[in-house]
Amino acid sequence: MYQKSKFPEPPTDDKRWHSVQVVMRKHGRSPHALIESLHAVQDAFGYLDRDALTYVARSLDVPLSKAYGVATFYQYFTLKPPGQHKCVVCTGTACYIKGMTELLDALKEKYGVNVEQTTEDGTLTLQSACCIGTCGLAPIATVDGEDLGKVSKEELLAKLEEVLHGHS
Amino acid sequence: MSSVQSVQIITLTIDGKPVGASSDETVLDVAKQNGFFIPTLCFLEGLIPYGACRLCLVEVKGSNRLLPACMTKVAEGMEVTTDSEKLRSYRRWILELLFTERNHVCSVCVANGFCELQSMAEALGMDHVRLPYLHPQFSVDATHDRFVSDNNRCILCSRCVRVCSDIEGAHTLDIMGRGIHARIVSDLDDAWGNSPTCTRCSKCVQVCPTGAIKEKGRRSVGEKFKRRDLIAYIAKLRGGEHE
Numbered sequence: 001m002y003q004k005s006k007f008p009e010p011p012t013d014d015k016r017w018h019s020v021q022v023v024m025r026k027h028g029r030s031p032h033a034l035i036e037s038l039h040a041v042q043d044a045f046g047y048l049d050r051d052a053l054t055y056v057a058r059s060l061d062v063p064l065s066k067a068y069g070v071a072t073f074y075q076y077f078t079l080k081p082p083g084q085h086k087c088v089v090c091t092g093t094a095c096y097i098k099g100m101t102e103l104l105d106a107l108k109e110k111y112g113v114n115v116e117q118t119t120e121d122g123t124l125t126l127q128s129a130c131c132i133g134t135c136g137l138a139p140i141a142t143v144d145g146e147d148l149g150k151v152s153k154e155e156l157l158a159k160l161e162e163v164l165h166g167h168s
Numbered sequence: 169m170s171s172v173q174s175v176q177i178i179t180l181t182i183d184g185k186p187v188g189a190s191s192d193e194t195v196l197d198v199a200k201q202n203g204f205f206i207p208t209l210c211f212l213e214g215l216i217p218y219g220a221c222r223l224c225l226v227e228v229k230g231s232n233r234l235l236p237a238c239m240t241k242v243a244e245g246m247e248v249t250t251d252s253e254k255l256r257s258y259r260r261w262i263l264e265l266l267f268t269e270r271n272h273v274c275s276v277c278v279a280n281g282f283c284e285l286q287s288m289a290e291a292l293g294m295d296h297v298r299l300p301y302l303h304p305q306f307s308v309d310a311t312h313d314r315f316v317s318d319n320n321r322c323i324l325c326s327r328c329v330r331v332c333s334d335i336e337g338a339h340t341l342d343i344m345g346r347g348i349h350a351r352i353v354s355d356l357d358d359a360w361g362n363s364p365t366c367t368r369c370s371k372c373v374q375v376c377p378t379g380a381i382k383e384k385g386r387r388s389v390g391e392k393f394k395r396r397d398l399i400a401y402i403a404k405l406r407g408g409e410h411e
Contacts, residue, residue, distance in 0.1 A: 050356055063339030064355040064365065065329075072344040 092131030311361030
């Protein structure tokens with residue numbers, strides 16, 4: 001059906017594709033480089049869209065369905081553009097016991113987002129992590145990479161208001 | 169120097185009976201040759217074993233965990249138990265989990281009477297489940313002009329993925345997501361009917377153990393007819409001893 005050229009061209013002339021090409025070339029365009037290459041796309045663009053998945057899959061001779069399977073299996077990859085700010089709530093066992101469901105409920109109530117969703121205005125993305133690795137600080141959430149250990153829902157909402165609307 | 173690995177003839181015991189085998193065979197191969205019954209679902213002659221369903225778990229003396237017979241190579245002096253109270257209990261739980269995870273309602277399924285999940289439940293005496301049914305809502309993809317994919321009936325054995333990839337070479341189908349949300353997709357989760365890679369070979373229909381992938385035109389209950397032996401035949405013709 002489709003003819004595969006030896007080295008497919010990137011979908012756009014965006015300069016960020018260079019970093020993806022470097023990773024693929026470094027691994028000799030082997031199918032085994034799929035995860036590494038998807039990482040490069042995720043790091044450069046913040047998410048994987050259809051064009052990116054198709055480009056990487058065809059460059060590495062990986063079937064489209066396999067690339068899609070890998071991209072949806074790992075939580076690290078996202079298929080939709082992220083919001084301006086990112087909130088990650090740990091849903092590991094310790095945080096679960098310490099009440100992370102309250103945090104998620106509070107976020108859902110205030111911003112109308114479930115896990116892996118972005119607010120309609122595109123300002124906030126909510127993600128979950130299956131253990132951040134600091135169970136002593138349970139329940140823990142991160143806002144734009146900043147850790148909030150032993151956090152209450154009030155504290156988390158206050159922090160989010162701060163990053164979303166500036167200091168008030 | 170030779171690239172051909174030498175195959176040795178070894179002896180092992182299965183359920184106390186001494187049997188001979190060549191060292192490149194799996195426990196399941198040898199058990200079948202000697203008339204022992206080990207239940208399987210994801211295993212299919214001709215496809216590369218995958219070890220997904222865990223139904224073929226057996227006890228091996230000296231190992232403190234159960235091993236999948238389809239993935240375990242035989243070894244000299246191995247003592248295998250294919251049937252015990254523990255194994256029966258584990259296998260029954262596995263079947264119950266499969267039945268409760270999605271919609272396996274035989275009375276309205278095209279595969280009724282041709283279903284391996286159904287016949288395995290019969291063979292292992294699983295007549296009811298002890299867990300609540302989850303009844304997830306997966307959408308049905310009927311965009312293909314010949315086939316229908318219904319993830320509600322899927323047990324994620326990956327036979328269709330393996331036959332599409334390894335035998336047909338198209339790799340249109342794969343499993344996306346993880347855990348309870350995992351499902352079979354074609355290409356980038358596109359409509360199957362628009363797939364540029366699908367060759368319409370129907371091998372996925374032949375290998376599906378349940379009614380998850382079926383042919384159009386067979387609408388009634390129990391009409392799904394399958395030629396599963398074809399896959400082993402194709403694999404043998406190619407000379408590929410799939411391991």
